Amino acid sequence: MNQHRNVRRARVMARVVGTIGIVAFSPVSASAQELVHRWSFDTLEDSVGNADITLHGNASLASGELVIAGGPVRTNYASMEIGETIASTGSLTVETWFTMNSAQEWSKLWMFGTDSGGYGGTPFMDFTPIIPGGLPSIGYHTVNGAEITTRGEPVAPSLPTGVAMLATVVFDDAADQIRLYRDGQLIDSVGWAGTISQLGNTAHNFIGAPVYFGDGSIDARVNEMRVWTGALTDAHIAANAANGPATPAVHDPRIDVPAEFSIETGGEAGSITIPITNLGTTGTLQVTGVTITGPDADFFTTDTTLPLVIAPGGEGSLELGFNFDGWSGEFGAQVEITSNDPFSGPKITNIAVKVALPDIEVPAGITQGPVANDAAPQTFTALVQNVGQGELILFDAEFISGNVAPTHFQQFKVVRDFIEDGPLYLAPGESTELEFTFDPSRILGTLASGYLEIESSDYTSPVLTIPVTVELQDSLPATTTPVLEHRWSFASDASDSEGGATAELLGETTVSGGSLVLPGGGLRTNMASIPVGLTFARSRSLTIEAWVTPASEDQMWRKIWMFGTPSTGPFAATYIDFSQRSDIPNQSPSLSFRTPGRGEVVTRGEPNPPMLPANVESHLVAVYDSENDVISLYRDGTLIDSVGWIGEMHELGITTENYIGAALLFGDADWGGTISEFRIWNGALSATQVASSRTAGTEVLPDLTAPPAGDGGLAIAKLAVRDGQIVLEEVSGLRAGVQYHLETGTQLNDFVPVAGSTFSAGGTIPTVPAVGPRRFVRIVEGAAP
Incomplete structure (x- = not known):
């Protein structure tokens, strides 16, 4: 099967x-019928083949017949050399026109075989016209095999003496049957799972005598005898019977x-x-x-x-x-x-x-490295083998994002250009080392991943995806001051004046009046796409800054921006996003960060700021501060929301879909409004720097080293959480000789003094216990009450 x-x-x-x-x-031929021997007994000649008759004893020719008048075993009979015919065919048909002069049980009209001196070792086939009970019999026997005969029920009718008749014996290996016909009519048959060639090149082929048994010679006259290779059909047998012994029926066509x-x-x-x-x-x-x-x-x-x-x-x-x-x-x-x-x-x-199909075999996965993240591009190989029986054709090989984020596939490249150089051909058993490069390009983290997709002529696996991982070694110094990586001013176009990542405007999105105009509506239809994925993979902390005017307040879950890599489902994706309005109390805006390993972190826990007003420009700053483990949201220079966060921005990988005005997954409609400027910083802006940028506006970049503009008042420039305490690391605006104290709260309207927190400029600033999911701290002039 x-x-x-x-x-x-x-x-x-x-x-x-x-x-x-x-x-x-x-x-x-399938069931071919070929007349290979014919004896008409006018002479001893085989008129078709080369097996002339030899007479033995008193056997003779008379009046166009072979005459055998009985006698002891193998005394009076005829023989012919047809062993090669028997050895070379699967089916055989023997036609004999004869008349029995007397009834002699077990005498053979013909028997072909090889006498080995013992029954078990003697192969033979025979036609015996009369056995005890007066019935005809056909027999077939191979060396040490069981004899097959037609003597089982039902039995053929007896053959008469003194009557000329045609006996046609068919050994049909295609039908697995032995059949006996008299005068063109089927009279007996038996199942037979053999072939004539199993008898071999028979040495003893007799008319009228047995090959091995002790049966006497037959008393009969034979008018004509024919031997055919193949099994004659019923129609052919009937036609030959009708034509008689003189001429075989014409087989044409x-x-x-x-x-x-x-x-x-x-x-x-x-x-x-x-x-x-x-x-x-x-x-x-x-x-x-x-x-x-x-x-x-x-x-x-x-x-x-x-x-x-x-x-x-x-x-x-x-x-x-x-x-x-x-x-x-x-x-x-x-x-x-x-x-x-x-x-x-x-x-x-x-x-x-x-x-005969090819069978491609590739590694289940490839791991290389370590590679310093400031090193030059590295070259590696993937072993591809053809372990099948047919020629294997490699049509293409490229790196893809795969089904699971994060990924860095953009930094991998197959060396061979399949479009320019054409397919690769591998004979059965042949293999090749497929070269690919990896450019570390200052990527942070411990591992960089890509997915090598190979397309081939293997029908069982026409497209294979191999996960490739490169171990990274961080050789870059820590960033101390945020660096502006991208800036879109939208003065007349969507170009990036800092990083060269020109935005692609999709749908009905335009640049007009010094702003990016997003009409909203649709799903991933009207938006701007910015190629900034590598920036995320190079950042520990990140700041996104934008001057935004929503077209309406009723934009539930619509994304002002969303950057990440979608996957087979939202829980396998990576992303950060800013939704103008959520469905929690206050309809507050929401920041999020998600990786498959860490899950989703959002700013939607209590307390929550109010929703963003429509048709009013807001200066929005999202700070992902990995050093201080916090995500913060500022509006118009003021902190309005935050959440604790353990992570680093590069865990997103090289994000593949980076949209302003649309969600890269989910079913949220596109956002509507205008953006007059959009910036991405590598690093976390401090509260002071956020305030400075707010004051400077869209026309001038802030001086991140200067104190906040205005009256030179107090400002917390940098804080951290250590050993359960909030530590104020950088404070500006303290005046010598003036006392200050700290106040803390869980919301922006419930500050209370921290007992024992009085300090002076130049002295040690007390810490505040980091209690609860959220804690705000401020500096107040005067000693603690």
Whole structure:
């Protein structure tokens, strides 16, 4: 039974180019009937073959007949050398016109075999006209095998003496049957799972005597005897009986087809050409029907228009199509061919197609490194092997984002240009080292990941994805002052004056009046896309700053910006986003940070600031401060919300989809409003720096080293959380000789003094316990009450 593997097809199938090679072709016709010997007994000559008769004892020729008048065992009989015929055929038909003069039990009309001196080692076939009970019998015996006879029920009627008759014995290996006909009519049969050739090149081939047994010679006259390779059909047997011994029935037209036909292919759809020959000399052959059967029949089709007409002595082609639809293995079917051949029933051709497919083998994963993140691009290899039986074609190889973020696939590149250089071909057993490079390009973190996608002609795995990981070694100094990486002023276009990451305007988004105009509506339709993914992978802390005017307040969950890499689901994605309005009390804005490893961190815990007003420009600053473990949101220079955060920005990887005005996943509609300036800083702006930037506005970049503009009042420039305490590391505006104290609260309107927190300029500033999920701290002039 064939074993097949069901596999999916891919677009690569259209690019498979292969040839069909003939593995085996049998010239022996399916159930071919060939007259190979004929004795008419006018002489001892074989008029068809080369097996002339030899007479033994008193056997003689008289009046056109072979006369054997009985006698002891192997005394009076005829012999002929037909062993080569028997050894070379699977089926055999023996026709004999004869008359029994007397009834002699167990006497053989004919018996062909090889006497080995013992029954078990003697192969033979025989026709005994009379056994005890008066019945005829056919026998078949191989060396040390069980004898097959027609003597079981039901039995044939007795054959008479003194009556001329035709006995036709057919050994049909295709039908697994032995059959006996009298005068063209079937009278007996038995199942038979053998072939004539199993008897070998028989040495003793007798008419009228046994090969081994002790049965006497037959008392009979033989008018004609014929031996055919193949099994004559019922129609042919009946026609020969009607014609009598003088002339064999004319077999014209006469179909001849191969018994077996085998090919191998590389798996693509193709065709099989089966030759059909008309062995007739006068009649035109017409192939009128083709039926394909067997467990794999559905894979084959008949592509020749019927009837197929073949002239006498000519040859035609029967075309069968096949399409295995990406399956592999060996496929077989029986093709039944019907025609106007008068004596041949349906011809059976067994076809077999071996699909010799390639089989790609690649590493389950590749890990390289360590590589310093300030090093030059590195070159690595991926081993690709063809462990199949057919030629493997590599159509393409490239790095993709994969299904799980974070990823850094943009920094990987396959060295071979498949578009320019064409496919790679690997013979069975051949392999190749596929080169690829990795550019560390100041990426932070311990691992950089990519996914190498290989597209090939392997039908079982047309597209393979190999995870590739490079271990990173951080060789970069820590950033002390935030660096402006990108700035879009939207004065006349969407260019980035700092980083060269020009925004792509999508849908109906425009730049007009010195602003980015986002009309809203749709889903990922009206937005600006900015290619800033590498910036996130290079940052520990990050600040996003924008001057934003919402078109309306009713923009629930719409994203003013969202940067990240979508995946097979939101929980496998990475992103940061700013939603203008959430559905929590106060309808407050929301910042978020998500990686698969850490989950989502949001600023939506209590307390919450009010919603952003419509048609009013707000200076919005989102600070992701990895050093102080906090995400902070400022509006117009004032801290309005924050949340504790353990993480670093580079954990997002090199984000693939970075949108202003749209969500990269979820079903949130696009945001509507204008943005007059948009900035991204590598590093965390302090509260003082945020205030300075607010004061400077969109036209001038802030001096991050200067104190806040205005009256020179107090400002906390930098704080940290250590050992459960809030530590004020940098404070500006303290005046010598003036006392101050600290106040703390969980909201911006519930500050209370911290007992014992009085201090002076130049002295040690007390700490505040970091109690609860959120804590605000401020400096107040005067001693603590």
